[in-house]
Amino acid sequence: MRKYTCSICGYVYDEAIGDPARGIAPGTKWEDVPEDWHCPLCGATKADFAEDKINNKSATPELSIVENEANSMSELSFGEVSALCSNLSKGCAKQYRLEEAELFNQLAEFYKAKSSIAGAGQLKDISTLGERDLASGYVQANLIAADASDRGALRALVWGEKVTRILNSILRRYEKQQDTLLENKHLYVCDICGFVYIGDKLPDICPVCKVPNEKITEIKRR
């Protein structure tokens, strides 16, 4: 009997146990679990699961970074400046500094309006960028952050990588099923990490960032 772990939330599918609550009898082999089965915790698809191997040490890619001159601030795009200001606004609100929060918010809105011109595209373009993040962006960033022992950066990368996987898995499913994917279902986003949940039974805590679910907001159809 083998075990498979959800790469997003860590839920373990154990062939010996199955998933009786969803009609998967104990002893059901992974390949016999229907393709439309989803992770009971976070809604991820079968493709997002990986087999637990006793010895699953993968070869670590070589780290080769060209040190560039630090000039990062002036290299921020308007979109990034907007995201920075909107996060600083939240940081002020957490300290109940409401005037500062409002001012940062105004800056965020200003730069967002200036950056939105560049945005034409389709869902396909979003998933292409997401795939690229997963294939190279996160791989590279994880190595660099580990090399610098940057705890906070590693944390952000772990959350972001999981959320990116979920978004891409949703985009893949939407491509196949179109609007039926969301038919009679509610759609939620975690206010903290961006985790997206499709379904009716919200997990108690966000499977990615572990915040209690009162901070996971439903996005209604308009």
Next chain:
Amino acid sequence: MHAIRNINLCTKDCLCLYVCPTGATDTETGQIDASRCLDGCRICIDACPSHAISLIPAAFPAQQRKTDTVKKTLLSLAESKVKQEQIAAYIEKNTDNPVLKQLAQVLCISNQLMAEDLIRESGYMLPQSQNVQDFLKLLLDTDQPEGFPKEVVERLLAILNLENLDQTE
């Protein structure tokens, strides 16, 4: 240092009103009056049965250093998230299909949150930090797009209490 009340946790048990020596806890806004709060007193914090009150320092320590390579790699991922957010916003705005609109809105929010998190970890966690101060000054010192709200940045620099920061960052 002064006390703040998390109104989502406050169960209106009023013990903080009984114990506060200055009456700072008894306000109509639900928030504690910082100007009356005695620096570091914390009697209300220990008294509150709902753990709804905490102390915020007036000054913060210098923030953790970020290496340039960490900054660079986080910001390049952030830029990708910003792009995805912008495409999602475009789809949300231009589609007539309410289901696609809803999905695009979700993608937009989610990518914005990821971008914010990556940028914040590249050295901009604390609003009162040296890096944020430098960032705001740079906005004033460099060319900005038309309609730039200069006075907003100036006001922020004036009220963020940046002089209280340990400058060794």
